[in-house]
Amino acid sequence: MKFIYNFLPLFLIFVCSFSVFGQGKINIEQADSFEGSTNENGEPFRKLIGDVILRQGNTRIFGDSVILYSQKNVTEVFGERVRVVESDTITVTGKKLIYNGNTRVAQMREDVIYKDPSMTLYSDHLDYNLPANLAYYYEGGRLVDSTNVLTSTEGSYHTISHMASFKDSVVLVNPDYTLESDTLQYNTQSKIAYTQGPTLITARDGNQLTAQAGSEYLTTQQQSIFGLGTVETEKYIISADQLFLDDVQKLYRATSNVEMVSKDENVVITGDSAIYRRNLGITKVYGKAVMRRPMEMDTLFLSADTLVSVEDSIPENERILAYHDVRVYRSDLQALSDSLSYHITDSILYLYRDPILWNNESQIVADTINLEIIDGQVRKMNVIQNSFVISKDTTSNFNQVKGRDMVVDFDQGRIKSIDVNGNGESIYFVLEQDSIVVGMNHILCSDMVLRFAQGALNNISFYTDPNGQLIPPHELAKADKELQGFDWRIDERPSKEQVIKRTALKQRNGTDKNSIIPDVDIKKVEQQLPSSQ
Numbered sequence: 001m002k003f004i005y006n007f008l009p010l011f012l013i014f015v016c017s018f019s020v021f022g023q024g025k026i027n028i029e030q031a032d033s034f035e036g037s038t039n040e041n042g043e044p045f046r047k048l049i050g051d052v053i054l055r056q057g058n059t060r061i062f063g064d065s066v067i068l069y070s071q072k073n074v075t076e077v078f079g080e081r082v083r084v085v086e087s088d089t090i091t092v093t094g095k096k097l098i099y100n101g102n103t104r105v106a107q108m109r110e111d112v113i114y115k116d117p118s119m120t121l122y123s124d125h126l127d128y129n130l131p132a133n134l135a136y137y138y139e140g141g142r143l144v145d146s147t148n149v150l151t152s153t154e155g156s157y158h159t160i161s162h163m164a165s166f167k168d169s170v171v172l173v174n175p176d177y178t179l180e181s182d183t184l185q186y187n188t189q190s191k192i193a194y195t196q197g198p199t200l201i202t203a204r205d206g207n208q209l210t211a212q213a214g215s216e217y218l219t220t221q222q223q224s225i226f227g228l229g230t231v232e233t234e235k236y237i238i239s240a241d242q243l244f245l246d247d248v249q250k251l252y253r254a255t256s257n258v259e260m261v262s263k264d265e266n267v268v269i270t271g272d273s274a275i276y277r278r279n280l281g282i283t284k285v286y287g288k289a290v291m292r293r294p295m296e297m298d299t300l301f302l303s304a305d306t307l308v309s310v311e312d313s314i315p316e317n318e319r320i321l322a323y324h325d326v327r328v329y330r331s332d333l334q335a336l337s338d339s340l341s342y343h344i345t346d347s348i349l350y351l352y353r354d355p356i357l358w359n360n361e362s363q364i365v366a367d368t369i370n371l372e373i374i375d376g377q378v379r380k381m382n383v384i385q386n387s388f389v390i391s392k393d394t395t396s397n398f399n400q401v402k403g404r405d406m407v408v409d410f411d412q413g414r415i416k417s418i419d420v421n422g423n424g425e426s427i428y429f430v431l432e433q434d435s436i437v438v439g440m441n442h443i444l445c446s447d448m449v450l451r452f453a454q455g456a457l458n459n460i461s462f463y464t465d466p467n468g469q470l471i472p473p474h475e476l477a478k479a480d481k482e483l484q485g486f487d488w489r490i491d492e493r494p495s496k497e498q499v500i501k502r503t504a505l506k507q508r509n510g511t512d513k514n515s516i517i518p519d520v521d522i523k524k525v526e527q528q529l530p531s532s533q
Helices: 008-023 496-500 524-529
Strands: 003-006 028-032 033-039 044-056 061-071 074-085 092-101 105-116 121-130 134-137 141-144 151-154 153-159 163-171 177-187 192-195 199-203 208-209 215-218 221-230 234-244 251-262 269-278 282-293 298-310 319-330 333-343 348-352 358-359 363-364 369-372 377-392 396-412 414-432 438-454 456-463 467-470
Touching: 033 215, 061 092, 074 105, 074 134, 092 121, 121 153, 141 153, 151 153, 151 177, 208 234, 221 251, 234 269, 269 298, 282 319, 298 333, 298 363, 319 348, 319 496, 333 369, 377 414, 396 438, 414 456
Parallel strands: none
Antiparallel strands: 003 033, 028 044, 033 044, 044 061, 061 074, 074 092, 092 105, 105 121, 121 134, 121 141, 134 153, 141 151, 151 163, 153 163, 163 177, 177 192, 177 199, 192 215, 199 208, 208 221, 215 221, 221 234, 234 251, 251 269, 269 282, 282 298, 298 319, 319 333, 333 348, 333 358, 348 369, 358 363, 363 377, 369 377, 377 396, 396 414, 414 438, 438 456, 438 467
């Protein structure tokens, strides 16, 4: 049997429905007309037509056409204006709704829009569990707030905590970057996003950052923390156990197992911590900081308390600065100094403040030393101010030469010649058959040229008023065998392990470290970076 009621007064519908269904039932608040019937299973229902409004507690449901199953306390709602309003703060709209009054779960379909004061959620397939305060979707959705737009295949939103969870193909679009991840949680009030798996961020300037572990993004402050993160800039790829990004200050901090790889040059820098100033193009690495650069059949290792990489639009100006307890190692040379500047493109090493360099059996010291490396081979060394070269011969005597400045040429990794310019003085032991000392030449002159064969001193040419003498072996006293300032520091010569692992070296002997200031003001560069503490 079918009953049809048309245009009943609003108050009559409301009173009847409330008295029949009671508390917890879906109540009819308004309808233009309704009819009663049963479905094919014999279940009774009411079909409501027109401007329909249903209510259950603080939940109101609006639609154009409604089927209400009173016994099951379930309703189906259709039309262009399907809407669920919860406590006047949450609104869900769509074109089709199935609402269970017992479980209080609303299943909204087609062009679904979920709104609360902090965000708007779009989907074609959304379920809203009112007791759990949870809205969720499975077939794609998009959340929009005042700061970000997030999309994913699956997602949920908790109305009390304002926490949204996203899974599968998650993309967060911010005005300054785009974030991609498999899983993400986002708080629409604090604007903080969290990820638990692999994450990729692409900044507006093209720089990219990836994270393999948990990450946190303070989107309004433009700050991020990444676990097992990697950031890719125009020049370098920087990775660490943890990365911190402040996009307002254009600052990156990296801690634990830091590695910085040059994309253009074959250079890798490692350390315990790093700071990168993106707008300045300056990276500071400290805590067992080590640089390595393969060269032909060898590798150059450079370590210091702190390494600073300086980027520049002019490639020739790009350099790496090292300061305090600088150590250099490759198979054909080793060096120590307080400070160093390495020009990457030109492959020139500038060593400052008590620099000392060893090549095979030779030791070289001066106020400043710069070393040219061409095609992986050491080719030339400029030794500036207070230059002193010591070379141990086969009889364990020390050939010595000192002067104002020197130019040292190399061949196949060995010293080929030394040009002494100004205030030249030398001690040279004359040998017979490489084992018998014939005498010792002690010569003073303005300039001289020393030539070597197989790394050993072969002969010397003297220029501009040479003054010298050959002293027989039996007349040599210990004081005669050493020029003033002689200091054989072989115990300080660093091994490969001492350079790479930063193990202890012999204490320096107090040589003046304030002899010259580098051409690049290292302290000025350091002042542009935040404290490493």
